[in-house]
Amino acid sequence: MDYKFRSNCPISSVLDIIGDKWSLLILRDMMFAGKKTFGEFSSSSEKIATNILTDRLQTLEQTGLITKGKLPDNKKTNIYKLTEKGIDFLPVMTEVMLWSNKHLNEHVSEENQKVAAMIQKDKEAFIKVMRSRLAD
Amino acid sequence: MDYKFRSNCPISSVLDIIGDKWSLLILRDMMFAGKKTFGEFSSSSEKIATNILTDRLQTLEQTGLITKGKLPDNKKTNIYKLTEKGIDFLPVMTEVMLWSNKHLNEHVSEENQKVAAMIQKDKEAFIKVMRSRLAD
DNA sequence: AATTTTACTTGCAAAACGAAAGTAAAATTA
DNA sequence: TAATTTTACTTTCGTTTTGCAAGTAAAATT
Incomplete structure (x- = not known):
């Protein structure tokens, strides 16, 4: 079986996400710890700074891995969910x-x-x- | 099947490596492009800065994913190889x-x-x- | 109405990044 | 053997990012 890449493989394109430790921690907490809100992410033992958390949530949303929404009876708390792309x-x-x-x-x-x-x-x-x- | 984590899963411990895009690019080039030398890593299309490349090679070596050696008849060029931990x-x-x-x-x-x-x-x-x- | 919670924003010092130039040892070339 | 090139860095310094700590406004709770 010959696995031969003739041009650059596309890994570098994803590196803004996976090459960032805070983004990975957010994804981990969503996937394995069931976390959904800013407060839950903020409470992880790794102690991400709130300005960094805000920035990374925005980046993950802009690149289509997560969505930001609200519960019907709660206009205050943001609920973050993985998209299909994120679940993949x-x-x-x-x-x-x-x-x-x-x-x-x-x-x-x-x-x-x-x-x-x-x-x-x-x-x-x-x-x-x-x-x-x-x-x- | 109940997959339930009772304490933090250990992903955060690895984030100095995988949460760094340049380290990932080096590992990619070693694994999929067969690159072994400073010059080869430096020539990737992503154009890593030489001071950053030096720093990341040292970090990968210190954390045991790669080793740095020489060819028997060449004292100049460093040859980097993946360790078992790196290959994993x-x-x-x-x-x-x-x-x-x-x-x-x-x-x-x-x-x-x-x-x-x-x-x-x-x-x-x-x-x-x-x-x-x-x-x- | 007062207080608390939530999700941020802001200011600022420290750290990291990265461009560009420089360096010394080792190899190659003439 | 001397001159030149290559290799793997190091250094300088301006820019960007990080992250601490305090502050803020809207929304919820008391």
Whole structure:
């Protein structure tokens, strides 16, 4: 099987998103922690600055990975959701999680190691379950 | 199947690497373009600044994803290689490539689209082939 | 009506970035 | 062997980004 790229592969085009740690953290929290609001993102243990969080949410929205909306009875709180394009990023984040679990495992709880082992066994099943959770 | 994380998943620990676009470009060029030297990395179309390239190569070495060596008969040119830890990052870069190909395809050559379709059909086979290339 | 919450904005010092020029060791060329 | 070129950086400095901390206005709660 010959995998040969004749021109630059398009990875560089996505680097404004995945080459930014705060954007990745937001996507992680949306995908794996079910977070939806500015306050929830702000409360992550990594302590993102509020001006940076604002900036990254705007960038993710402008590049079509998330949308910003409101609940019908609440004009104040923004609700952020992943778009289809954003949900399609799940395999990337899943592989990042698995890589981290394997290579940075001195920082990983035993509980998370077990979950990662289950995911490793059947990535497709995991992604299917997560997709259906996020599609709500 | 219940995938439930009881504590923070370890993604944030890896963000110094994958949350940096220049590091990702270097890893891409090593994995998919077979690049090994400072000059080759420097010649990528994204035009990384030489002081930044130096900095990122040092960071990747210090975090154990690449090694820096020389050829036996050449004391001048540095040869960079992926470590096992670095090669394990292949699935992440593969998913990034597939995501880019799907969502940024107006920038993607027809040739690369065909290659991406082949990869999508059998990711495991692709990763196996690439691993054996890189393990040399 | 008063207070709290939410999602920001602002000011500013520090850090990072990146263009461009320079440098020294090592290789190549004449 | 001397001159030139190549390689992998380092340095300078202006610009941009980051991030802390305080402030703000609209909306919700008390």
